[in-house]
Amino acid sequence: MTIGENEIVSEREFDFPRELAFQAWTTPELLARWWGPKGFTNTFHECEIKPGGTWRLIMHGPDGTDYPNHSVFVEIVPLERVVLDHLSGHEFRITAVFEDLGGRTRVTFRQLFKDIAEFEKVKAFCSEANEQNLDRFGELLAELAV
Structure with a gap:
């Protein structure tokens, strides 16, 4: 993991083919898992995985707190990249390659956070949360590969 001026970059290698990894990112039922x-668990209300598509969900924290989220997909390059802008709360762009x-x-x-002051407030939490997110992603890939 690398922390830049207003960006957190996490990288992970998985023992699964790229097609499976991309599928887990671009299939709403799998993404929700x-x-x-x-x-955390998720309730998806809208998830149009295409450029300009809306993604509205509620993330349910383990303590029962609900976190409404709204994002818009910016770019989908099959097997290569998913880019989305998170618009609710802290504004940032996620790029998955x-x-x-x-x-x-x-x-x-x-x-990549839009506002450096917001980034400074949440970078420690987000750094750990992103690593946990990738842990869960890897667990799902292992389930799908069986």
Whole structure:
């Protein structure tokens, strides 16, 4: 993990093909199963995974707190990249890049904040949350590969 001026970059290699990793990011039913830090669940209200598509969900924290989220997908490049802008609460852009490693996949997860002051407030929490998110992503890939 790298923390820049207003960006957190997490990178992880998975022992699963890029097609499976991209599918887990771009299929709403699968995305709902792994999105968010450990202990969170999701209720998706709208999830149009296409450029300009809206993603509205509520993340349910393990303590029962609900976190409404609204994002818009900016770019979808099959098997290569998913870009979305998170518009509710803290504004940031997420870019997920999928790199083929000969049957394995490297996922680079970039979270670029619009406002540096907001970034400073949440960077410690978001850094850990992003790592937990990738942990959950890997667990889902393992389930799907069976």
